[in-house]
Amino acid sequence: MTDHPTATKTTGLDAEAVIAYLRQHPTFFAEHDELLLEQQIPHQRGDSVSLVERQLKLLRDRNIEMRHRLSQLMDVARDNDRLFDKTRRLILDLLDANSLEEVVIAVEDSLRQDFQVPFVSLILFSDSATPVGRWVASSEAQVAIGGLMGSGKVVSGSLRDHELAFLFGEAQRKEVASCAVATLDYQGLHGVLAIGSHDPQHYKSSIGSLFLSHIAEVLARTIPRFTQTLRSVR
Template identity: 80%
Template sequence: MTDQPQVAPEQTTDLDAEAVVAYLRAHPAFFAEHDELLLEQRIPHQRGDSVSLVERQLKLLRDRNIEMRHRLSQLMDVARDNDRLFDKTRRLILDLLDASSLEDVVMAVEDSLRQEFQVPFVSLILFGENPMPVGRWVSNAEAQQAIGALLGTGKTVSGNLREHELAFLFGEAQSKEVGSSAVATLEYQGVHGVLAIGSRDPQHYKSTVGTLFLSYIAEVLGRTVPRLTQTLRPVR
């Protein structure tokens, strides 16, 4: 097989540079039509070892432009994530409003959070002295003893919980796999309970993470459960 002649890297660079120069000469208004590229060019403007004020200003503008692009990209990512969360939350809330039984509610919550939201650990617990045959029910005293600190705030909390709190929410076996979690309280017209979600990642649900969508779901649950428990008989 005959060896093909190879072009040295220096020759390729020269050819590319010559092509660029020729193009710019043929299109003298190029930078006037694409002035945003000027901030990305490195054009020395100096005398000896001193750097001119113009070059310093251009460098600052270039760095600031890069930083603003990064911030804009991050904001766009957050906006896209929020759009996806909103759409999933909307579908779940509609399913809860259409539910005709408490069993439908429990299934809708667990299926949506596990399948749509991709949450590995989900727990819906209702409090009452007369437990119903559907879902998980505990007495108010038992809930206060296990997670009273979480219920006392009346707000949705997130972060790293204590071992006995995780065991109560997710069970002894699963609690050992939960790295971080978020817990929303249900409290409306005599209905009390919690909706908890967990992740294996200790940093996933930080104490500063937004819990707006989980709070919305918990509020809808609090208003949906009462009308569906009236037809159920307590477990004796």
């Protein structure tokens, strides 16, 4: 109970100090007019609201909305910067690779560790078996995921069970709630690079598809250099 008079007195002193300062500096708001948008200054006649006050409220609300939009854009820009840096490092590792084994290891390790992607699948299509990476017959791939490869663009979202089983294996099929699939198609090389998430919303749209497309394009141009000199995967 004894705290209320003290609080009132302190508040009164603070208000009086502000009033005294403004009286000594009558041009304060003219020199700092941006503060007017943050003040609640009624301009009423009876129960009506003046046009000036209404305009100020609209400007204040618009200012708050623009700040929120700017904050969202800054968040997106920071995320894109991080994705770009990770993609750049992976592409440099692919360019420095000296064998197909190093290419496969570089892309899978980067996506799992750097990009924090829980499910990664790189599948190359060929009618002859090779000891490096995962290769399947073109006819088998066409039957399983032919509908995903027609457009040549990254496909994002939820896939059918048999498509998930082909891409990630029967054991992981039920764990992949959403994924993105990029086609590899360059000078006779065909395949897919797929990434998956436990979150059904993570790849619901085209999130990250631009970067996945860049990685797939570099892969498609890197792999043919080593298809004639294969070594066993570690």
